[in-house]
Amino acid sequence: MRTAYCVETVRSAERELMARLRDGALMQRAAAGLGAACAELLGRVYGSRVVLLVGSGDNGGDCLYAGARLARRGAGVTAVLLAPDRTHAGGLAALRRAGGGVARPGTAEAVIERADLVVDGIVGIGGKGGLRPDAAALAEAAERARAAVVAVDLPSGVDADTGEVHGAAVRADLTVTFGTHKPGLLIDPAREYAGSVRLVDIGLGPELPAEAELEALQHADVAALLPVPGSESDKYRRGVVGIAAGSARYPGAAVLAVSGALRGGAGAVRYVGPAGDAVISRFPETLVSDKGPRKAGRVQAWVVGPGAGDDAATVAEVLAEDVPVLIDADGLRLADRDTVRARTAPTLMTPHAGEAAALLGVAREEVEGARLASVRELAGRYAATVLLKGSTTLVADSAGGPVRVNATGTSWLATAGSGDVLSGLAGSLLAAGLSAVDAGSAAAYLHGLAGRFAADGAPVGAHDVAEAIPRAWRDVRD
Ligand SMILES: NC(=O)C1=CN([C@@H]2O[C@H](COP(=O)(O)OP(=O)(O)OC[C@H]3O[C@@H](n4cnc5c(N)ncnc54)[C@H](OP(=O)(O)O)[C@@H]3O)[C@@H](O)[C@H]2O)[C@@H](O)CC1
Numbered sequence: 260m261r262t263a264y265c266v267e268t269v270r271s272a273e274r275e276l277m278a279r280l281r282d283g284a285l286m287q288r289a290a291a292g293l294g295a296a297c298a299e300l301l302g303r304v305y306g307s308r309v310v311l312l313v314g315s316g317d318n319g320g321d322c323l324y325a326g327a328r329l330a331r332r333g334a335g336v337t338a339v340l341l342a343p344d345r346t347h348a349g350g351l352a353a354l355r356r357a358g359g360g361v362a363r364p365g366t367a368e369a370v371i372e373r374a375d376l377v378v379d380g381i382v383g384i385g386g387k388g389g390l391r392p393d394a395a396a397l398a399e400a401a402e403r404a405r406a407a408v409v410a411v412d413l414p415s416g417v418d419a420d421t422g423e424v425h426g427a428a429v430r431a432d433l434t435v436t437f438g439t440h441k442p443g444l445l446i447d448p449a450r451e452y453a454g455s456v457r458l459v460d461i462g463l464g465p466e467l468p469a470e471a472e473l474e475a476l477q478h479a480d481v482a483a484l485l486p487v488p489g490s491e492s493d494k495y496r497r498g499v500v501g502i503a504a505g506s507a508r509y510p511g512a513a514v515l516a517v518s519g520a521l522r523g524g525a526g527a528v529r530y531v532g533p534a535g536d537a538v539i540s541r542f543p544e545t546l547v548s549d550k551g552p553r554k555a556g557r558v559q560a561w562v563v564g565p566g567a568g569d570d571a572a573t574v575a576e577v578l579a580e581d582v583p584v585l586i587d588a589d590g591l592r593l594a595d596r597d598t599v600r601a602r603t604a605p606t607l608m609t610p611h612a613g614e615a616a617a618l619l620g621v622a623r624e625e626v627e628g629a630r631l632a633s634v635r636e637l638a639g640r641y642a643a644t645v646l647l648k649g650s651t652t653l654v655a656d657s658a659g660g661p662v663r664v665n666a667t668g669t670s671w672l673a674t675a676g677s678g679d680v681l682s683g684l685a686g687s688l689l690a691a692g693l694s695a696v697d698a699g700s701a702a703a704y705l706h707g708l709a710g711r712f713a714a715d716g717a718p719v720g721a722h723d724v725a726e727a728i729p730r731a732w733r734d735v736r737d
């Protein structure tokens with residue numbers, strides 16, 4: 260499991276650890292890891308041109324000590340100081356001792372333009388809001404230059420706790436972060452500014468609380484969650500998932516939701532709705548009924564909403580069932596909030612940013628810019644588990660606990676019907692007995708992986724993604 264902790268938690272863990280160490284020890288650990296990562300990126304350190312962007316806090320200190328290490332190995336290192344009279348004194352002295360220097364006033368842009376590597380130590384977890392104008396100008400110069408950009412702890416200008424970006428921020432190729440990931444490194448839009456992320460162990464782990472603010476499942480975590488049929492299993496024990504989806508106008512949504520559900524581990528898929536003929540001709544193993552959800556027979560979890568049009572009655576009927584329910588697409592608009600809140604069985608809602616915005620009564624851009632706050636707000640309002648789709652999918656539970664973030668997605672997944680496949684897959688995992696948070700996050704993981712396998716660098720349709728789900732399962736369980 261990859262975990263991320265917010266700034267306040269990192270600060271208190273840092274205090275605990277520092278109390279037992281000699282002064283400056285943590286910064287030396289950070290600088291050693293940072294220097295090594297920079298050297299690796301450069302390939303040949305000797306003779307390379309390195310520019311340090313140095314703010315007045317400890318982030319700048321890390322940057323200066325790492326620069327000193329590179330200078331000792333023969334790099335030409337120049338520091339651009341944002342606040343010369345407030346620069347980390349020990350770090351600057353170390354850089355000078357190692358042969359590095361400071362850029363003369365007015366030369367910063369020219370120096371950056373000639374660099375092979377720019378190291379961004381403008382601001383780290385002490386940053387507030389978007390970059391100030393002088394810092395923003397340096398970030399822009401770094402973006403224009405041909406140099407590789409390494410961010411120290413965080414790309415300067417992004418919000419460490421939320422992943423929000425207010426105004427200018429540094430765009431890094433690599434972010435070297437210390438002690439633990441910060442939520443912003445894993446959530447868009449900040450994640451995109453971070454490039455690839457490397458975690459340097461500075462010994463903070465034992466001081467961090469057991470429960471993180473953010474969790475990202477990895478292969479082994481997903482493998483442990485996926486249901487495996489035992490020798491005693493029959494279709495009912497493996498779980499029956501009911502799909503109440505599609506309409507005469509949108510039969511495809513029903514077919515796609517069923518295609519995801521059949522690959523999600525439930526023992527059987529029951530389809531209820533007006534697209535039974537389309538479903539059965541594509542997937543003859545589906546149990547099809549036209550009597551409505553209540554009379555459909557045994558079901559351990561329902562999926563309602565994909566392609567449902569204006570069929571509010573079916574949504575209400577499904578919500579009245581005392582089993583886990585996944586609500587997607589049209590169902591999100593049709594579901595009565597008080598009814599959802601009053602449910603005792605788990606509810607999993609799976610909006611994309613546009614649907615979440617409509618439910619929250621805000622603009623889509625607002626949700627996209629503040630994904631973590633939005634998913635938490637929706638979960639609270641509906642007293643439900645909410646999976647907010649996107650390039651980094653988030654899953655939050657109204658009861659609190661770590662928010663799950665999924666990073667297996669690919670932009671190729673932004674294709675019509677892809678969400679229907681995800682809803683079927685997640686519903687199937689709910690029927691197999693996973694909790695709403697586990698079902699949502701495991702489904703997002705598999706779906707993203709399947710999208711990558713299916714696409715392999717080329718456009719794909721949603722049915723291709725569904726067909727690649729078994730390969731994603733095998734990959735995860737290998
Ligand atoms: N925690 C750990 O375990 C370890 C932490 N370590 C390192 O310490 C870092 C945290 O250092 P920190 O606390 O000194 O704060 P930091 O990020 O340098 O920022 C403060 C400076 O930024 C400025 N500033 C603020 N907002 C700004 C803006 N929008 N635009 C421009 N400037 C802005 C602010 O200016 P001021 O408001 O004072 O004028 C102040 O000068 C952390 O990220 C990691 O790298 C490691 O060494 C080892 C272990």
Ligand SMILES: [K+]
Binds near residue numbers: 318381382411413414
């Ligand atoms: K930084």
